[in-house]
Amino acid sequence: MKDVADLASVGTITVSRVLRTPEKVSEAKRNRVQKAIEQLGYVPDNTAGALSSNKSRVFGAIVSTVNDSVFAQTLDGLSSTLRAAGYELLLTSTNYDPALEEDALRALLARRPDGIVLTSTSHSSGVKNLLKSVNIPVVEIWQLPSQPLDIAVGFSNFQAGYDMARHLIGKGKKNIAFIGGNERGNDRGRRRRDGYIAALADAKLPPIIWPSEEQGSPSGIELGAAVFEGCLKVNPAINALMCVSDQVAVGVICEAKRRGVEVPGGLSVSGFGGFELAMSSGFDLTTIEIPGREIGVASAKALLNPEAARAKKVIDVGYTLVERGTT
Amino acid sequence: MKDVADLASVGTITVSRVLRTPEKVSEAKRNRVQKAIEQLGYVPDNTAGALSSNKSRVFGAIVSTVNDSVFAQTLDGLSSTLRAAGYELLLTSTNYDPALEEDALRALLARRPDGIVLTSTSHSSGVKNLLKSVNIPVVEIWQLPSQPLDIAVGFSNFQAGYDMARHLIGKGKKNIAFIGGNERGNDRGRRRRDGYIAALADAKLPPIIWPSEEQGSPSGIELGAAVFEGCLKVNPAINALMCVSDQVAVGVICEAKRRGVEVPGGLSVSGFGGFELAMSSGFDLTTIEIPGREIGVASAKALLNPEAARAKKVIDVGYTLVERGTT
DNA sequence: ATTAACCTTGGTATCGATACCAAATCAAGA
DNA sequence: TCTTGATTTGGTATCGATACCAAGGTTAAT
The missing domain is CATH 1.10.260.40 (lambda repressor-like DNA-binding domains)
Known part of the structure; x- marks a missing residue:
């Protein structure tokens, strides 16, 4: 200079x-x-500028995985919006292991980010203390906690799960099982399941959850394929499967075709997420569409202008139940 | 302190x-x-440490998109390997727009990364000059350029395209079309297509490419679904489709089922990438599987130990042609 | 012509670590 | 006991920018 x-x-x-x-x-x-x-x-040299101005023009993100297409859209929206404003994104993934979160956070904070994005909403006390001691905006995304640490951007997984279950009930199904979502660290899937349980309780129907918490299980498409041996064999009366994700639903549908089970005639299937494959040129899957990119954009705005976002505290981007051919 | x-x-x-x-x-x-x-x-405070030691313990990545599942695995492998070594990843995406690369690079270099990962292999002269003037390892991934800037980690898209075309030819198909891969900025898709062209030339078969360079076109699954109207209608003799990606192939297969076209009886279909859905519990798609995560891990190692990597210059992780039910 | 207010500009201290060098301490062998 | 070399420790300058403050220059109003 x-x-x-x-x-x-x-x-x-x-x-x-x-x-x-x-x-x-x-x-x-x-x-x-x-x-x-x-x-x-x-x-x-921004490292020098960051030191003297105490502003790094970098934001940190701790995500559970980048390996999920709807989720990737969020990252995309986040990073493009931030970059347009002259900021960069430091990305860390925990692979759904909550124990890694504190380490990852510590490493991020050492780079003195101007704000943090978290995809998880349940945090260890160590994490909470660290976040309290730094004075930067913290945005929790993809799930609206009742008590956000600072700012939250997302939608109610519980309500979405509830709505989807109501949709299936409205189709006259009485034996509806919920598939997946029991991986540890996946609080979003669990909230969807809770919504399902609540809807079935309201309709006085018995919930069926598979696999159970204890069982280890494959995930994604493999899980859907395993449903026929693991769940429908035990309880052949089941005539609707509400899957925790589109990936699982796709696995179910592929296997159903292979076995000659008619969808939705013999078995209704619903997904969650709105990944490209779900749409009509793909599987024509009934699903909950999440505005993934919008979550990213909205969080970026919250980071860039925390005062405005803090006034709202919780930014609900909503979701859309899209009814297609599988229910 | x-x-x-x-x-x-x-x-x-x-x-x-x-x-x-x-x-x-x-x-x-x-x-x-x-x-x-x-x-x-x-x-x-790492910003201070970076200033005085001239080492930021951060690496920069410029990717064309995070929104691709096999690609996401690479990011995952990259970021976990780096984090285990105490480094972080600054992520920037160009959304396949080569014009953004220089801006993105400039912004990254201002953060003084200890190394750079690029997914594109054709660069503007501005980019090349910038990279030459900083003295840090540069790793180009997912495509092996004949003249790497510094280090390259990936596989030969050309050879993979060639092999897949040979596979289809070996199945007795004579009218093989190549679908997709003409988006600007997508040099990987183009190299696969070149491999296809070479294989057909060697077998004295005429290449059929759809859509043509000039036409705008949808991408991914939509493109696959559009094939029947746009390509097969014009040339009904086509009995094999070699798709630039698994996503396109999946779109083809869904639409084929809808139209009652038998796969592989009436139409063989192959994909590229090895995304989860391709496997046997999903579409049972014949495809080229890319070790996406391994590319990430190998690039991380190259960044952490550039001397060793420079000795090799080009690190070929290979690929696997997996024959399944669609060919 | 004079004064006040504003705009533009530059000097110097500072951010929080590490590099470099020198001093102090320790262990082992003569 | 003394010397030598290795190990451990600390002082001070430094990295490259920005913050803060002060000075000079310009404009408009009196």
């Missing part, structure tokens, strides 16, 4: 101002500085 | 050493320092 300043015959501080608040510098000097920057191929 | 040093009655530099090279500090002082760190809830 000194070199640029010398070449343009100005003080270093003027160079700094050209980069951050160009409107406060006279046009003549601004042009000289910009030419010098170009000529020297100067790339500012 | 000063506070910690005072509380433990040592110099600040000793605190620094406890954090970075604990084996060089006597056990007594090390314990005192660690207790003081705990007691004060001290979280080191």
